[in-house]
Amino acid sequence: MKLNKLLGLAAATSFAATMAMAGTSSMDFAAKYEKECQGCHGPIHQGGVGSDLRPKALKKQTREMLVEKIMNGVENTAMPAWNSSFSSDDAAGMIDWLMDWKNTVELTLDLDEVKKTWTKLADVDALAKKYPVAKDGAIKGGEVKNVKDITFATERDASLVDFIDSTNGKVLSRHKAGFAVHVTVTNKANPRYAYSISRSGKLSMFDIGAPGQPTLATVQVGQESRGLAVSPDGKYVIAGNYNPGGAVLCDAHTLEPLKAFDTSRVIDPDGQIGPSRVASLADTPYGPYFAMALKDGGHTYIIDYSKEGFPIVGDIPNIGKILHDAFLNEDEGEDFG
CATH class of the missing domain: 2.140.10.20 (C-terminal (heme d1) domain of cytochrome cd1-nitrite reductase)
Known part of the structure; x- marks a missing residue:
């Protein structure tokens, strides 16, 4: 019983330390997202090749899980490990930024x-x-x-x-x-x-x-x-x-x-x-x-x-969700996939 309490306390302390370090990151999260993330996750974080990163979707996972995914990647997906360029506090800070993000600017093509x-x-x-x-x-x-x-x-x-x-x-x-x-x-x-x-x-x-x-x-x-x-x-x-x-x-x-x-x-x-x-x-x-x-x-x-x-x-209409690429069947002249 004492061992379980100690392990639980150690895990909680480690997680709290990770979250606390978010405040020490000097990363420009908006610029980093624009350069490295939005190609897969979208300019308004709605997802595509990558997952939906809007606050409502992120709240379905624990902060610890999200930090883990940034640092070590996600198997069998296009999400790589970022531990070579992110520290744990950078990852925690990115989660904070994503959780607080609001799409306040709606751009239209003019x-x-x-x-x-x-x-x-x-x-x-x-x-x-x-x-x-x-x-x-x-x-x-x-x-x-x-x-x-x-x-x-x-x-x-x-x-x-x-x-x-x-x-x-x-x-x-x-x-x-x-x-x-x-x-x-x-x-x-x-x-x-x-x-x-x-x-x-x-x-x-x-x-x-x-x-x-x-x-x-x-x-x-x-x-x-x-x-x-x-x-x-x-x-x-x-x-x-x-x-x-x-x-x-x-x-x-x-x-x-x-x-x-x-x-x-x-x-x-x-x-x-x-x-x-x-x-x-x-x-x-x-x-x-x-x-x-x-x-x-x-x-x-x-x-x-x-x-x-x-x-x-x-x-x-109704072709499916996330239409990323296409090809033409030029032999038959009928299909656009």
């Missing part, structure tokens, strides 16, 4: 605000005239024979996009393109142009047919972004946002923003109204359509980019 961030960095037409690229991608007199031989690599933590000659492995150029560059795609109709989107919401356009693969233009489409797609006709590029939720459609020749699709108020599979992130975007071979998956909304919008105003002409 096209006028996005337009203000558009920046032209080079003359697209002048470069195309000076350094012509044939329809098959052949570059006249360039250090690379064909733009299709140029491979992209994203250096996530360095915030860089690298262009590499795939025939010999030579790095041709490296460009700053926003924090945690997430996706880089080419314009299939005009493969001299490439686009990247960073997690910090920076959309960039490059001319890979010109020496040095210069950045042609940039635009800040949001605070937190993920997906990217280019229309098969080469006229439009669309970028998806986590925060503020939605997508921005731009002119693929200039990168000028043309329309914003706001998803700050959508109905989710449980019938609740709230914001939804947009993780996956796809250009479809079946018609002049972009497919835009609402990650938290559980449905997919179909956007017709051939019509004036780029209307949403389809809404496929």
